[in-house]
């Protein structure tokens with residue numbers, strides 16, 4: 001072993017807030033614990049209201065806590081969520097990812113439900129159950145749902161959770177005034193990566209990795225103001241990074257942006273990380289939303305949405321789509337670099353290797369290359385899990 005390779009064998013010489021045990025990225029039992037203590041307790045973005053424009057439109061959503069959900073707009077235009085599980089014998093109700101259903105009928109024994117979750121028909125109900133059981137006792141299991149912060153649909157599977165407003169707190173203040181006009185999703189794609197969800201959220205919580213992005217080095221890092229940007233941590237594990245003017249014209253092939261965003265200075269940028277895995281990323285003409293949906297400790301589904309204004313003219317929309325795709329689309333540049341970053345990290349942290357610690361130790365007065373954003377996340381993670389993220393992993397401490 002190289003003489004100075006201490007990190008493979010020794011606990012880092014940092015405070016316990018400044019590193020984590022790699023088991024938190026790989027261990028199956030820890031992941032089950034995260035589902036219970038984090039995903040099933042936090043508000044999670046399921047989709048955007050513009051994806052359900054009409055009455056009876058629905059989307060299915062695999063909640064990261066494990067419950068399959070239906071998000072549906074009722075006749076009253078309210079958006080509600082339910083388990084996508086029939087109360088009769090537990091069959092899946094809706095199979096398509098999107099659709100429109102005035103009535104949701106289970107394929108198994110044909111019980112039917114409306115979009116407010118009421119049972120409206122039990123086939124041969126009277127014959128089989130007489131007066132003992134009927135529709136009034138057979139509704140769908142509703143899940144708390146709210147629409148907020150730019151028209152996103154948030155769900156919480158915990159009936160006793162705090163309100164969505166309380167959960168968000170002041171964390172969205174940098175986007176105040178920028179999300180008031182109705183928005184519309186114009187781009188959606190997903191990536192399934194062999195990594196842990198936290199590694200993805202980490203890339204959105206530290207910008208030291210701008211070294212990986214040619215585009216960001218040119219348009220950001222070498223420009224005045226880049227190192228003035230500051231991280232701000234908020235209650236519940238959320239964090240934001242302040243704006244700066246991005247010099248898009250410094251990137252070869254870029255042209256001056258023709259469309260802007262309400263209230264945002266030209267070239268402005270705001271990034272807000274919402275615990276445990278959602279990121280608002282507003283740059284000049286486009287809002288990008290990432291939602292990290294873990295499928296297991298070592299498998300992650302990331303949903304990417306690009307949004308413009310609902311009021312866009314076709315020309316404005318085309319420009320936003322171009323701006324979005326150049327950097328963030330599936331054929332753009334930045335996203336793949338980020339995916340390579342977390343994929344490589346994920347491989348290096350496989351259980352059974354000697355990789356034991358990840359250091360979050362950079363301190364630069366909470367400016368852009370400070371790793372305080374990650375430390376803020378792991379402080380919340382540790383609080384909710386009842387264990388320090390840096391605590392040496394020991395299966396006997398699992399609850």
Ligand code: FES
Nearest residue numbers: 086088089106109
């Ligand atoms: S399981 Fe749905 S009607 Fe029987």
Ligand SMILES: [Fe+2]
Nearest residue numbers: 203209213338
């Ligand atoms: Fe990145």
